[in-house]
Amino acid sequence: MIKPNSINNILSKISQKLAIDKLFSVTDMAKVESNFQIISEKYKAHSDPFGLDIIKTKEKINLLLPLYRNYFKVRIINPENAQYDRPLMVISNHTGQIPIDAMLITIAFVTDINPPRLLRSMVERFLNTLPFFGTWAAESGAVLGDRSNCQWLLQRGESILVFPEGVRGISKSTSQYYQMQRFTSGFFRLALYAGVDILPISVIGAEEFYPLVYHPWTIARALNLPALPLSASLLLGPLGIIPLPSPIDIRIGKIYSIPKNIEADAPDEFVDFHVNEIQKQIQEMIDIGLRERRDFFGAIKK
Amino acid sequence: MSTIIDLLKCRNILVIGMAGGLARITSTFLIKKYPHLKIIGIDEREVREKPSYSNISCQKIKYTRSNFxxxxxxxxxxxxxxxxxxxxxxxxxxxxxxxxxxVETARILELCLKFKVKKAIILSTYHVYGALPDNQAFITEDLPLRASIKYPELRDVVEMDQVATNNMWKHQQDLTSIVLRPCSIIGPQIKNAMTSYLLSKYTPTPLDYNPIFQFIHEFDIGSIIIGCIERAPIGIYNVAPDGVISFRDAKKIISPTSPHIPIFLAEQLAKLVGSKNYFKLPRYLIDYVKFPCLISNAELKKHLGQDCFRYTSQEAIDLLRLSAE
Incomplete structure (x- = not known):
């Protein structure tokens, strides 16, 4: 029989063999440790009903940090915009065929942004049905994207990560890369309800993780899947699951203060104006990011 | 009907399901607090362990027969x-x-109305909400009951709850009834599927799923039932203590030697060996160890107070471990 501890042992042995530990810089390790001491304070008082395991999350971030630094070469632009001592609703464009962008944003907010925050990312219900992945995501802070779950977290002073494009964002065809899909307005109503300000961010580079070839929607629906992107990477067999080393730029926008004169149940036209403004702000950041991005192959050589 | 019942002015209490541990615990608590009461405990099964109080009597009786x-x-x-x-x-x-x-719940409620019982408490279960991947954390009492969507075997759980709640609203002028939907009740005297599953050393723990759970200790649910008789108004109440614990942690505390296997293997195993002696969790309840089904206790706390629970989920598990040792 397999024990979860034995899996951890195997993983740590593999990481020792591959000398992954050596990829860590001492500064990074110390930073993760001290930031997690700050983050853990919040979770001492009550057990998390969504399954967050703060110790395992720290271990996972430690394990993924070499990839974050050396493979995806994540660069944070304007981190000073996130210097804010209240809970935030972080809104981002959603790219790539699997939500690796969410993982990188989460690591960024723990390691490279002050004050450090453990963002609780809102995920599709489909993820909860997957063996291992659902538990893995929940232990790392992911939460089913349900209105009452969001409210519960915001009321307790947590910061959340929302992708208002949903599955439409990560299942775009190649011709639609970096064109944002329509934002749903639910996130803005929740922010109004909880009185939490919004931090728009943009991610550049994740669209290139998996070059998309075809999107068989009929098969996806038949299999009861939210999306089924078939990428050219699949020609490599199981190795195709490894994303291409596209350099990632996370650009932090200016905080969008929540208006005080609108009720959470205000008519759509009042809410849509602000939703469109936020979407416009993120699209502008994407356009700037695309002009200033690093060269793909240049980043590999470096 | 008055919602506040002064138990000092009551004389006779009927406890149905006396062969079970919870009925014994609740009866004992009642008699200790109100020694003047006379409790008649009945069950369709033989009542083997009778509480040792002279004012608690037990008998085996069929609820549909005329002597009931x-x-x-x-x-x-x-x-x-x-x-x-x-x-x-x-x-x-x-x-x-x-x-x-x-059928028997309907019959019991019919007799309660006919003989002008002041208050009836019906114990349902949190299973009525169903264990589904899109369950929100902390399900409130007004959410739909979705248990039988996937498994028709759970129809009885939902239908019994609905018989009780329909009756409650229909006859609210004549009978104060309360429907309780507790989370998993555990304790050394409780012989339900969850307690047996947790106590069994060899039943497997899911390797690929780890839902968050709420457990209520047998003593806590006994006290809550008495609190509901005394001061809860007509209505439906979820009953769950504060604090949650992951299923894997709970199983690890009680039976650390339990093997970990992927859930699809556990499902096949359940089909093969059935739910009798070896595998202490029926196939249609496996989803409850796969997806979370957490309930909100806010409504109950409004009436019974913020400190109505003595033990958290973690403490209930620790107590079960101590009793198993």
């Missing part, structure tokens, strides 16, 4: 506690369980 009505006629019950729902740990065919749980 005769009991109501002769005893003038003030309070009726229906704690006799047939759980899924007992080896019984679904059809028979449906018959007992639904």
């Amino acid at each position: 009505e005769k009991l109501f006629r002769s005893c003038h019950f003030d309070i009726v506690l229906h704690l006799g729902r047939i759980g899924h740990a007992q080896s019984m065919r679904s059809k028979k369980r449906l018959d007992i749980n639904v």
